[in-house]
Amino acid sequence: MSWGLVEELQRRFPEIEPFPRPEESHAEGHGPAAPARGHGETKFTHHVPGAWVPAASLLEVCRVVRDEAPFHLDYCSFVSAVDWMADGTFEVVYHLYSMTERHQMLLKVRVPRQSPRTPSVTGIWGGTNWHERETYDLFGIVFEGHPDLRRIMMTEDWHGHPLRKDYVYEEPRWLVDLATQRQREIEGLGLGERA
Amino acid sequence: MSTQPPQPPVPSRLASIAAAIDILDQLPGGNLILTKVEYLLNWGRAASLWPLTFGLACCAIEMMAAFAGRFDLDRIGVIPRATPRQADLMIVAGRCTIKMAPIVRRLWEQMPEPKYVISMGSCATCGGPFYYDNYSILKGIDQVVPVDVYVPGCPPRPEALIEGILKLQEKIKVEPFLRRTVAAQA
Amino acid sequence: MPLRTEQLMLNMGPQHPSTHGVLRLVVTLDGENIVEVQPDIGYLHSSVEKMMEYRTYLMNVALVDRGMDYIAALANEEGYLLAVERLGGIDVPARARWLRTIMLEFQRLSSHLVWLGTWGIDLGATTVFLYCFREREVILDLFEQVTGGRLHHVYFRPGGVYEDLPPGWTDRALAFCDEFPGHLQEYHDLLTGNPIFLARTQGVGVLPKDAAITMGACGPVARASGINFDVRKAFPYEAYGEVEFDIPTFEQGDCFARYLVRMEEMRQSLRIIRQAIEKLPPGEIRSKVQVTVKLPKGEVYARTESPRGDLGVYLVSSGDDMPYRVKIRAPSFSNLYALTEMMRGWKVADVIAILGSVDIVLSDVDR
Numbered sequence: 001m002s003w004g005l006v007e008e009l010q011r012r013f014p015e016i017e018p019f020p021r022p023e024e025s026h027a028e029g030h031g032p033a034a035p036a037r038g039h040g041e042t043k044f045t046h047h048v049p050g051a052w053v054p055a056a057s058l059l060e061v062c063r064v065v066r067d068e069a070p071f072h073l074d075y076c077s078f079v080s081a082v083d084w085m086a087d088g089t090f091e092v093v094y095h096l097y098s099m100t101e102r103h104q105m106l107l108k109v110r111v112p113r114q115s116p117r118t119p120s121v122t123g124i125w126g127g128t129n130w131h132e133r134e135t136y137d138l139f140g141i142v143f144e145g146h147p148d149l150r151r152i153m154m155t156e157d158w159h160g161h162p163l164r165k166d167y168v169y170e171e172p173r174w175l176v177d178l179a180t181q182r183q184r185e186i187e188g189l190g191l192g193e194r195a
Numbered sequence: 196m197s198t199q200p201p202q203p204p205v206p207s208r209l210a211s212i213a214a215a216i217d218i219l220d221q222l223p224g225g226n227l228i229l230t231k232v233e234y235l236l237n238w239g240r241a242a243s244l245w246p247l248t249f250g251l252a253c254c255a256i257e258m259m260a261a262f263a264g265r266f267d268l269d270r271i272g273v274i275p276r277a278t279p280r281q282a283d284l285m286i287v288a289g290r291c292t293i294k295m296a297p298i299v300r301r302l303w304e305q306m307p308e309p310k311y312v313i314s315m316g317s318c319a320t321c322g323g324p325f326y327y328d329n330y331s332i333l334k335g336i337d338q339v340v341p342v343d344v345y346v347p348g349c350p351p352r353p354e355a356l357i358e359g360i361l362k363l364q365e366k367i368k369v370e371p372f373l374r375r376t377v378a379a380q381a
Numbered sequence: 382m383p384l385r386t387e388q389l390m391l392n393m394g395p396q397h398p399s400t401h402g403v404l405r406l407v408v409t410l411d412g413e414n415i416v417e418v419q420p421d422i423g424y425l426h427s428s429v430e431k432m433m434e435y436r437t438y439l440m441n442v443a444l445v446d447r448g449m450d451y452i453a454a455l456a457n458e459e460g461y462l463l464a465v466e467r468l469g470g471i472d473v474p475a476r477a478r479w480l481r482t483i484m485l486e487f488q489r490l491s492s493h494l495v496w497l498g499t500w501g502i503d504l505g506a507t508t509v510f511l512y513c514f515r516e517r518e519v520i521l522d523l524f525e526q527v528t529g530g531r532l533h534h535v536y537f538r539p540g541g542v543y544e545d546l547p548p549g550w551t552d553r554a555l556a557f558c559d560e561f562p563g564h565l566q567e568y569h570d571l572l573t574g575n576p577i578f579l580a581r582t583q584g585v586g587v588l589p590k591d592a593a594i595t596m597g598a599c600g601p602v603a604r605a606s607g608i609n610f611d612v613r614k615a616f617p618y619e620a621y622g623e624v625e626f627d628i629p630t631f632e633q634g635d636c637f638a639r640y641l642v643r644m645e646e647m648r649q650s651l652r653i654i655r656q657a658i659e660k661l662p663p664g665e666i667r668s669k670v671q672v673t674v675k676l677p678k679g680e681v682y683a684r685t686e687s688p689r690g691d692l693g694v695y696l697v698s699s700g701d702d703m704p705y706r707v708k709i710r711a712p713s714f715s716n717l718y719a720l721t722e723m724m725r726g727w728k729v730a731d732v733i734a735i736l737g738s739v740d741i742v743l744s745d746v747d748r
Contacts, residue, residue: 045679047467074594077684078710082697093695093708095682099594099610106682127597130718138430153423153747154331155294162330163431169330175293178300179338186341249396251403252425252744253451253532256495260521263498263514279396295403295424298395324447328435331428349447350532 002103003049008070009105013061016053019046019106048095050106055118058109062124065096065105072098073105076125079132081139085165088113090141094121094128111141120146138163233371240283240309241364247282248275249302252289254316254350261353273360279305284363285340286356290318290325291333303340311367313359314342317349324349388416391729395424401499401736402743404717410729418724418732420717426747433707437673438465438539441704446533449709450745453492455484456687458537461707463618464683464696465539469676473619474665477541482620483554483657484527484536486650490561491520492688493643497568500640500737504581509571516564519557526550539674541667551658558651565647572640582636586723586735589634596722597715600690601646602739605631605638612686624656636738643740673702689713689740713745 006018022045053061065071073096082091094107109118120143122129132143133152140161143149151158160167250258262268262275276282279302291299303312314336317323322334336342343366346359394405403424409416429448433441445461446454459481466473473481494513501509521531526547528534536543572578588598593606603610611628613621629645631638676698684693690712699705716739723735 043678045468045677047679047681076597077691077693078695078708080695080708082706095693095695095710099608102615104682125597126595127715127718130714151423153426155423162428167330172293175296175333175338178296182338182341247396252427253447255402256452256532259495259499260514260518263518264511265515265518290425290427292424292426294426295395298403298424302396324444325427325432328432329428330431331426352531 002105005071005103005105006049006051009051009061009065012064013053013057015057016051016061018051019049020044021049022047046106048104048106050108052108052110055109055111058107059119059121059124061107062094062121065107066124070101071105072101073103074125075099076121076128076131077104079121079128079135081135081141081163083113083139083163083165085113090116090139092118092135092141116141117144118142119144120149122146137161140164234368237368237370241367243272243274244284244311244360244363244367245274245276245282246284246286246313247279247302247306248277249285249299250288251291251295252316252318254288254319257350257353258286258288258315258356261356266353266357268357268360271357271360271364279303280307282306283309284311284313284360286313286315287319287336287340287342288315289350290316290323291336291339292331293333294331296333296339299336300339311343311363312336312340313344313346313356313363315346315356315359316351317347320345320347386412393732394421401741404736404741404743404746406732406736408724408729408732413728413730415724415727415729415732418721420720422717422743422746424747425743427744429748430707430709433704435703437702438676438704439672439674441707442538443533443535445709446535448744449711449748450687450689450692450713450742451532452495452742453488453688454533455488455536456492456685456692458534459485459619460683460685460687460692460694460709461696462537462539463685464681464694465674465676467683468679468681468696468698469539469674471540471670471674472668473541474668475662476545476664477666478619479657479661480542480546480666481537482624483654483661484524484534484542485619486653486657487520487523487554489650489688490647491517491524493647494520496643496688496737496740500740501572503733503737504578506571506575506578509568512564512567512571516561523550523554523557526553538667538670540670541665543667545666551661554654555658558655561651562648565644569644573644579637581731581734582640582738584633584635584637585731586636586727586738587634588719588723590632592722593634593719596719598690598719599712599715600686600688601639601642602690602716602719604629605642606634607632610691612684612691616684618683618685620657620660621653623660624653626653636734639738639740675700675702676704687712689742689745690716709748711745711748713739713741713743714748717741717746 003021010016010018065073075097077095077097080093089110090113092109097104111118120132132146135141136149137151137153138161159170285303314320318325319336322332325332344359344363346355348355389410391408391410395403405421407419407421427448432444442458445457449457494517498510498513525531528536588606590607593603593608609630626649629642631641678698678700680697682693682695684691692712693710695708696704697706720739
């Protein structure tokens with residue numbers, strides 16, 4: 001796979017933190033310490049090579065991995081996020097692929113749950129426009145510099161961000177009213193459905 | 196359906212056509228003309244249901260299959276129309292989201308009376324597999340529009356949809372159509 | 382008095398006879414020319430990703446059938462289970478891998494037939510619809526004999542498939558493979574030489590290669606724009622590494638090229654099915670996997686080639702018997718975004734032709 005690519009990236013950007021390799025991750029105390037997740041003792045296995053990138057240097061890293069050899073990661077498959085509620089962070093995930101070199105890499109940005117903000121990469125991969133909108137809609141992560149950051153899946157007046165782990169579903173007011181009115185119509189006329 | 200007046204028993208399809216032709220002959224001399232005109236009208240409406248092609252999700256594919264060559268809904272007078280103004284039946288095929296619900300309601304309001312709704316599939320009927328842990332699917336289309344026939348299945352086979360349409364035809368044939376507006380105002 | 386012109390906003394959908402599902406297009410027009418197309422999606426957002434976090438790995442198989450691309454349900458199962466099996470290190474017996482390959486290719490055929498039929502209706506050729514659904518019913522019968530379902534199969538399970546083939550099934554499948562090229566010729570006769578069809582598709586809705594990469598287009602849309610990328614070749618899964626097939630690629634990037642790519646893909650699918658039935662090994666069809674299987678902690682990204690393109694499933698497990706997070710990278714979602722690029726500058730009458738050629742499924746877009 002392309003773990004060598006991540007090492008190359010770390011040589012250029014010392015501030016990034018590569019994922020522990022799958023075979024290393026069983027050995028204790030090797031590689032950068034990943035934060036404890038869940039309650040088990042086993043370590044988290046990363047099957048796709050990649051690295052955590054600080055939000056401040058994300059744009060620069062992205063520009064380098066798109067344009068420069070040996071990366072040429074010209075295709076962004078998706079942008080999404082993972083809600084690590086116990087740690088108080090969101091991980092914004094970018095999956096990148098190279099149509100010419102045929103290798104892939106994950107980039108992750110940790111953002112705090114209280115004020116989730118990260119720079120938008122729409123200027124680098126145009127296709128991430130909707131992916132970032134979706135992440136904003138479902139997680140509430142604000143992508144700074146996005147040209148059109150609106151809700152995409154839910155309606156504009158929706159409360160909350162549904163894919164957060166602490167989201168509580170709330171029926172929209174108009175729907176409750178409409179359903180109640182329909183119920184009253186049926187009961188009041190005593191005519192059944194075809195009143 | 197508790198308040199409907201007693202109606203002639205519903206015969207089978209071939210027998211109903213024969214009965215209707217029979218009524219046509221009897222019309223000039225008959226003295227039960229109201230009921231019989233009603234029956235004739237109901238027969239006409241039941242035999243030419245024009246549904247609104249309104250596919251929401253997976254069930255729409257089975258609905259398309261029902262319109263295609265093998266199952267051929269045309270043979271029972273069901274011809275899809277693309278606009279609600281020309282339709283008298285809405286087949287809600289598939290799950291309906293809360294975002295889509297006002298549009299379903301508006302389309303139903305745009306259809307001219309008399310109009311009928313078939314809820315096709317579990318999702319349109321009650322939420323189906325999307326009932327639990329879900330934040331965006333409407334738990335049953337009957338929260339928004341009145342439903343005449345529920346077709347179960349996930350998705351229902353085309354045969355099931357045809358059965359639903361036949362059931363709706365039976366329902367239409369025994370409907371107090373001309374007196375219905377009076378009953379509603381009472 | 383000078384003639385005053387202004388831009389017109391035209392709303393198409395969500396209920397529109399020619400949109401493939403509940404899609405709303407806000408088209409900005411200057412006269413008859415399209416200035417901008419802004420798709421408005423989310424009318425079928427069924428919160429699959431949230432629901433999957435509350436269901437076990439086995440239950441989710443039934444959910445991905447319905448919640449994602451419903452025209453190609455088996456392709457969803459494959460994408461999801463590939464992620465589960467990679468993360469859990471679950472072994473799949475050889476016979477199950479070949480069975481999956483056969484089923485996936487039949488699924489591709491049936492999905493492309495739905496696309497061709499509905500696109501035919503969009504372009505005013507209703508006959509194609511009836512022809513395509515005639516052949517599709519034969520495929521659905523073949524499916525039904527194996528899986529018991531027409532649309533939603535729940536046939537693939539963690540570690541294999543649910544049931545073996547019924548007796549005589551391979552003969553019926555091969556008989557279909559023998560007669561299908563003749564039907565494919567019928568579609569070609571109906572469309573490929575049809576001057577009206579050519580006028581409406583050739584050179585219309587061009588997506589250049591570099592734009593296709595930037596916009597994230599995938600699958601047949603990308604291959605029609607000259608990107609020679611197919612997950613079946615680049616990251617072979619199941620038995621795709623052991624069968625011979627070609628990746629049709631065209632340079633034009635217009636509607637007609639997208640049509641030709643899919644027509645050729647159908648021929649290649651037949652090739653794969655024939656080889657797979659020939660090489661189908663005997664043996665187990667399912668390895669022993671617990672019903673409430675617990676996966677080790679970790680994350681994985683599995684890519685498959687669904688009929689619509691590069692279907693990816695990003696699965697995060699926290700060591701529980703339910704996924705911690707599933708992100709479905711839907712091919713239609715990216716292709717629909719590329720639509721904004723394809724439509725720019727064309728006439729309003731071309732909207733439907735271009736939209737149909739992309740082959741989107743709104744359930745796949747919204748999930």
